[in-house]
Amino acid sequence: MASSKTITLRSSDGEAFDLEEVVAVESQTIKHMIEDGCADNAIPLPNVTSKILAKVIEYCKKHVETPKAEEHAVNDELKAWDADFVKVDQATLFDLILAANYLGIMSLLDLTCQTVADMIKEMSGNEICEIHLLIKERSLEKICKIYNIKTKLTLQSSDGMFFYVDVAVAMESQTIKHMIEDRCADNAIPLPNVTSKILARVIEYCKKHVETPKAEEHAVNDELRAWDADFVKVDQATLFDLILAANYLEIKSLLDLTCQTVADMIRGKTPEEIRKTFLRKHDFTPEEEEEVRRENQWAFE
């Protein structure tokens, strides 16, 4: 009889886990490592914490021990065990998905992703928004796609173009976030006040801001600030449209950015210079013109 070898796994936080080879090879990744002869010492798993690794090992052990019987009773018992196994908080569930994917444990990946897909169907608006943020944070879009977990939604511009956007990105707009919460976002969301040219820019802005972690480190924030400064280097007509769009879509950071840009363009200029940049000429009535003249003219003694 072949002796069952012991495999040692080391979690990202340095804890060592010993398990029988027959259990370890539930993971395709570890199986390949053993076949390639890389498993003589402890196998480091830098992507998996001890908390998650413990759970994964628990799952693998149970599935190895339970014979895949013809008898439904045994299979039902296993199904019930599985159902209990995934009764964990959302963050742990997502970590299990990531671990299952990394370790190549197909049955665990199926189980966890299906659980998330079922959860979303039952969820309230608020919870949906949180789930999408978690998916974005852990870059799980591809996996979710396989399991038909919708991570994108459709926006339609005033000139009829469709934009396919990650939910987490679209949620930068409070207006759209409320629609998701109210479950009005299942079909395409029409945005009659925003042209495709402007919507494309707004989406670009939201993408960048969702993808950049708001770090304590000034370096990251400085880089984002520099990106923002470039973003608003547009002609005044586009700037105007961006302000209106940011207001309509309720994207506070974009509204702040565009209004600050206009203020900076105005500061220290003469009224005539401002008119040249933004308008044609003034349209004051004679009374208004007189009032403006009075406000601007001082007599020095």
Place this chain on the structure above:
Amino acid sequence: MQAQTQSRKLQLNSSMARWSQLPKDLLLLVAQRLNTHFDLLCLRSVCSSWHACVPSRPHPLPSRFPILPTNGTSWGLYLSRRTILCLGLPESHCQPTIGSWLIKVEEDVPDMAHLVNPLSTFQFKHLPPNFPKTFDFSRFRVSELGQEYVLQYMNHRPSGEADEGSLHKGKVAFYSTSNGEDFVMLTIHVSGKLAMFRHGNKRLKTIDDMPSCDDLIFFNGEFYAIDNTGRTVVVAIGSPPVLSLIADSVIGGNKKSLVESNGELLMVNTYFDQGIHGIMNRAVRFKVFKLNQIGHMWVEVENLGDRILFLGEKSTFSAVASEFCGCDGNCIYYTNSFFFPNDQEDDAYTGIGIFNLENGNLGPLSSFPNYSKVIWPPPAWVYIDNIGDI
């Protein structure tokens, strides 16, 4: 082809016209970010709808309020406000030989404004003969560099005389809410201590924890005070006011001043020397420091780059050298009660010196025409009626 350019012109015109239709609440979001009186005035002067939307901020102080001093005598004081402005030409008329003009304006009595030397309290009584009778601010680019507050006796007539009536030789720092309803004023009492006056108070109240105070400033929403050793505190307004240490003393130097430059708080340490008669204080050199908040200390700054610091009698401010033609940065304009040998009494430049950080040279402002013309006389472009003539 012509139809194309015409239609593009129309498009440009119509897109430009849209700005006058910017919804009021969005225009106000922009206006909120322009917080000086002149910027708002400018915004109001652009077009009809903006004129209607943007509120005009009252320029004079909310009230000339009587403040009774702490020793209980019955004369009252009032607070006079002056604004330091940098005037320039619109971009289309800028040339390398044309520089901006630095002025200080006082308008305590409505419709009667005075030009004051930006660094001192010297009023320019004799305006040049062809100085415009009415000065139109909308023709110029106006940047507000700072505000100056001076306490004056109530009976002192505001027109004409230099303010010998000011009780406190030291600085006044002032803050009021934008509607003028609430305000706080800090000043340096004759005893050298800090004194505070708040809306609703009847008298100035001294703050005992900060004796021998050299300078005050309202910066970044807070009051800062520095004593003659360089020890610097933030004064949190309350009853009682709370002082928190933000920088320890520095070694050496005589007088400390606080000045804002490019969004940062700087400290200037003035080194005095005994004058010829051994009585007057004469400034001989300056060191500049910036604040290391974490280390609670002032760290020396070797070079100011393009910036110029102005240490006036009653206020401090800074500017960018490239605004003024023929001026280099990295220097300090300062006031000194010591009279330079070639000073004329009651001259525009009396008691003002200039210090070069790079080589340590200093001298009276009157000896440096490129630097003195920043203040006086008014540049040629002020006189020209129609800007288009330049």
